[in-house]
Amino acid sequence: MDKETPSPTKSSFITRFWKALGPPTLPTDDRGRMRMVVDNIVLHLHPTKIPESTLRWSYTWGLGGLATLLVLILGLTGTFLELNYTPRPEQAYLDILALKTNVWFGDFLRNLHHWSANLLIVVVVLHLWRVFFTAAYRDQRANNWIIGIFMLLLVLGENFTGYLLPWDQLAYWAITVGTGILSYLPIIGAPISQTLLGGPEVSAATLLNFYSLHISFIPIAILALMSLHFWRIRKDGGLTISKREDPAYNTNIKRVTTIPYLVRRELIWALIWMGILLFWAALVPAPLEGIANPEISPNPAKAPWYFLGIQELLLHLHPLIGGIIVPILVVVFLLLLPFYDADSDNVGIYFRSLRGRYLSLIAVGTSLIITTIWLVADEFFLNWNTWLPTWPSLVSEGIIPLALILLGLLILDELVKKWFKANLEERILFFFVFLFSSLVVLTVVGIFFRGPSMSLIWPWQATIH
Numbered sequence: 001m002d003k004e005t006p007s008p009t010k011s012s013f014i015t016r017f018w019k020a021l022g023p024p025t026l027p028t029d030d031r032g033r034m035r036m037v038v039d040n041i042v043l044h045l046h047p048t049k050i051p052e053s054t055l056r057w058s059y060t061w062g063l064g065g066l067a068t069l070l071v072l073i074l075g076l077t078g079t080f081l082e083l084n085y086t087p088r089p090e091q092a093y094l095d096i097l098a099l100k101t102n103v104w105f106g107d108f109l110r111n112l113h114h115w116s117a118n119l120l121i122v123v124v125v126l127h128l129w130r131v132f133f134t135a136a137y138r139d140q141r142a143n144n145w146i147i148g149i150f151m152l153l154l155v156l157g158e159n160f161t162g163y164l165l166p167w168d169q170l171a172y173w174a175i176t177v178g179t180g181i182l183s184y185l186p187i188i189g190a191p192i193s194q195t196l197l198g199g200p201e202v203s204a205a206t207l208l209n210f211y212s213l214h215i216s217f218i219p220i221a222i223l224a225l226m227s228l229h230f231w232r233i234r235k236d237g238g239l240t241i242s243k244r245e246d247p248a249y250n251t252n253i254k255r256v257t258t259i260p261y262l263v264r265r266e267l268i269w270a271l272i273w274m275g276i277l278l279f280w281a282a283l284v285p286a287p288l289e290g291i292a293n294p295e296i297s298p299n300p301a302k303a304p305w306y307f308l309g310i311q312e313l314l315l316h317l318h319p320l321i322g323g324i325i326v327p328i329l330v331v332v333f334l335l336l337l338p339f340y341d342a343d344s345d346n347v348g349i350y351f352r353s354l355r356g357r358y359l360s361l362i363a364v365g366t367s368l369i370i371t372t373i374w375l376v377a378d379e380f381f382l383n384w385n386t387w388l389p390t391w392p393s394l395v396s397e398g399i400i401p402l403a404l405i406l407l408g409l410l411i412l413d414e415l416v417k418k419w420f421k422a423n424l425e426e427r428i429l430f431f432f433v434f435l436f437s438s439l440v441v442l443t444v445v446g447i448f449f450r451g452p453s454m455s456l457i458w459p460w461q462a463t464i465h
C-alpha cells in the first residue's frame with residue numbers, strides 16, 4: 001500500500017468523525033467532479049435503485065416523462081415568445097406576424113410552442129389512462145391522482161388562455177364560444193365570466209387577463225404541482241408494480257441502479273421526442289387567420305378542439321346540463337375514483353384481469369355504437385321540445401334526457417354484472433372506458449363532422465364561411 005494514502009482501517013475514530021462532519025471529499029479531476037454534480041441532481045429526483053420491472057417501456061409508455069419534457073419546452077419557448085409580445089389587441093397580432101419576418105427563428109419558436117401545447121393535452125390524457133388502467137391511484141397514491149387531476153385542469157386552462165394570445169379570428173371566436181359556456185352556470189356564471197373577460201365580451205381587457213394568467217399564475221401553479229407530484233412518487237415508494245413483480249414479494253425480481261439504466265432510457269426518450277418536435281415545428285406552421293374582427297363571426301364558430309366534446313353535448317342537452325353539470329360530474333367522478341375503487345389486490349396489472357381486458361374492448365365497441373346512434377337519433381328524430389311544449393326546456397331537454405342516459409347506464413351495468421360476472425373494479429373499468437370512448441366520439445364529431453350552423457356534415461364537405 002502507498003505510504004501517503006493510509007488505509008481507512010488505520011485512520012483513528014476521531015479522524016473519521018471529523019471527515020464525516022466536514023465537506024465530502026471531492027474527486028480531484030474536473031470530469032469526476034462534474035459527474036458527481038450530475039449524479040446528485042439525478043438522485044434528488046430518483047431513488048438510487050429501482051425494480052427492473054418498472055423499466056419496461058410498455059408499462060409507463062414514457063408518458064409522464066414526455067409530459068415533463070413538453071412542460072419544460074413550453075416554459076422555455078414561452079419565455080422567448082414573451083420577449084416579442086405585447087398583450088394589446090392589434091399589436092398582439094402584429095407581433096405574431098413579426099415573428100415570421102423580424103425575429104430570428106421567431107416563427108419556429110411559435111410553432112414549437114403551439115404544437116407542444118396541443119401534444120401536451122393528448123399526452124397528459126394518455127398518461128391519466130395508463131395510470132387508470134394499471135390502477136396506480138389506489139392507497140397512498142390517491143394523493144397523486146388528485147394532484148394529477150388538478151394538473152390536467154391547469155394544462156387545459158393554460159392552453160385555453162394561450163389560444164387567445166395571437167388575437168386572430170380563430171382565437172377571438174373560439175374563446176368567445178368557449179367562455180360562453182360559463183354563462184349557463186346559474187347565479188355565479190355571469191360574475192365569473194365578467195371577471196375572466198374583464199367585461200361582457202372578449203375585449204382588450206380579456207387579452208390582458210388571459211396573458212397575465214398565461215405567463216404567471218397558471219405556469220407557476222403547474223410547476224408547483226409538478227414538484228409535489230414528483231415528490232409524492234418517491235414518497236409512495238416509486239411506481240406501482242404488481243405483487244408478482246415486486247421485489248418485496250418476489251425474490252427473483254432484480255433491482256437495478258438508476259444510473260445508468262433509468263437515466264439512459266430517459267435521455268434517449270427525450271432526445272427522440274426533441275428530434276420529432278424540432279422537425280414538426282420546422283415543417284408544419286401553427287395556424288393563423290386574419291386579425292380578430294368582433295363584427296364578423298365565422299360559421300361554424302367552434303371552441304378550441306379539446307372543448308368540442310362539451311360543445312357537441314350542448315347541441316343535444318340543455319346547456320346547464322350539457323355544459324356545466326355533466327363536466328362537473330365527470331371531474332367529481334375522477335376525483336373520487338380512488339375512494340370507491342380501493343381494492344389494492346390488482347394494482348400494477350393492466351386492465352386488472354383477463355376479463356377486464358375483454359370488458360374494456362367491449363366497452364369501446366358498445367360506446368362507439370351507442371354514442372353514434374344517440375347523436376344521430378337526437379339530431380333527426382328526438383324532439384323533446386315539440387313533444388313536451390309546455391314543459392320548461394331545462395326539464396324536457398335536460399333532466400329527462402339525462403335521466404334516460406343514466407337509466408341506460410344502470411341497465412348496462414346490470415348486464416355487465418349478469419353476463420360477465422364482473423366484480424366492482426371490473427365494472428368501474430367498463431364505465432371508465434365506456435364514458436371516455438363517448439367523449440372521444442363527441443370530440444371527433446365536433447371537430448370533423450360539424451359544418452355551417454353546426455349541422456352534421458361529412459368531413460370532406462367542410463369549409464368555413
Ligand code: HEM
Pocket residue numbers: 060062063064065067068071124127128131136137141144145146147148149151152155226229233238239240
Ligand atoms: C403535466 C402533467 C403531468 C406530468 C408532468 C406528470 C408526470 C408524471 C411522471 C413523470 C410520473 C412517473 C411515471 C410515469 O411516467 O408514468 C407520473 C406518475 C404518476 N402520475 Fe403523473 N403527470 C402529470 C399528470 C397526471 C395526471 C393528469 C394524473 C391523473 C389524474 C397523474 C397521476 C399520476 C400517478 C397516480 C402517478 C404514479 C403512477 C404509479 O405509481 O405508477 N399524473 N406522473
Ligand code: HEM
Pocket residue numbers: 071074075076077078079081082085096110113114117118120155158159160162163164165166214215219222286287
Ligand atoms: C404548460 C405550459 C403552456 C402551455 C400549454 C401554453 C399554451 C399556449 C398556446 C396554445 C398558445 C397559442 C399558440 C399559438 O397558436 O400561437 C400560447 C401562446 C403564447 N404563450 Fe404559452 N403555453 C405555456 C406556457 C407558457 C409560458 C410559461 C409562457 C411565458 C412565460 C408563455 C407565453 C406565451 C406567449 C407570449 C404566447 C403568445 C405568442 C404565440 O401565440 O405564439 N406560454 N401558449
